[in-house]
Amino acid sequence: MTEAELQQARIENWHLNGNPVRTLDEARTFIEKVGFCPMYPARPMPLLPTFVGAWVGTDDKLPTWQHAFADPRAQAASELMVRLLRDKSAYEAKLSDENNNFLVAASVFPYFYSLVGDRNPKQPPKAGSRSEYCQLACDAFEVIRREGPISKPKLQERIGGDPSLAALDRAMVELWSKLRITRVDYNPAEGAFWDVLYRWAPEAVGEGIGHSVGVALSALISKYLDGVVAAEPADVESFLSHLVPRSRVKEAINALLGARELSFIHIGNRSLIQVTPPKLELPAPKSDPRRTRIAVRPR
DSSP states (O other): OOHHHHHHHHHHHTTOSSOOOOSHHHHHHHHHHHOEEESSOOSSOOSOOOHHHHHHTSOTTOOOGGGGGGOHHHHHHHHHHHHHHHTTSEEEEOOSSSSOOEEEETTTHHHHHHHHSOSSTTSOOOOSTTOSSOHHHHHHHHHHHHHOSEEHHHHHHHHOSOOOHHHHHHHHHHHHHTTSEEEEEEETTTEEEEEEHHHHSHHHHHHHHHSOHHHHHHHHHHHHHHHHSSBOHHHHHHHHTTTSOHHHHHHHHHHHHHTTSEEEEEETTEEEEEEOOOOOOOOOOOOOGGGOOOOOOOO
């Protein structure tokens, strides 16, 4: 494979070849193919496609999340994204500090949950000096658990005490970062609607709890490489370091290379890794009719 062939394969996988993703079926196929992607380009941008790029059909002058409100392409792509979420063909997660939606395919999400989510999701979070959650996050979780799906304005009203929207946003990010809650719908009048994840996606959460970290990490590495075709190990480590320590990613890559589930491919002066292609099975050789024995009956 040459560098040009690699780039062309990515362009086709990521729908940047003038063949945009516009229908729900096309969106399902795209997200299952690439596994996961941010909604908008980021800086620095990981080696990943974007959902808005697939909707537009090119990566030229795409809006970032900061400017999405002023771009009609972003609004149309967001509407299709919400349909994916509502259909449970994809789930949202929080990958970075940016306000950039990160989409994960339904088939991949249990592995993602294994690395990020809570192993006892029905147990309410508790605030405290050693807790990852503030008291407002705990209060918000209880209201969402009791009354969800619920919009943020309704949530603010139900919590009481008149918390500021900024404080409520921070509290919800704490819950969302650990996949305690998830966006499940949206309407222009009230905005996004939130529910506890274990109720919205019980099968995915249950499957995720059952996977070990090693199994989940191996699955995500393989899916990442499927989506980008081939990548330098550093690209894989950089992406997954948002979820687990970089050293764990290196160990998992080395284990997959040792098991020959991954293999090196040399492009120019770079050594990239890819999912090992399946071996081609040659058809069994046919017998030569000229050498076929003919049985002759005795007279």
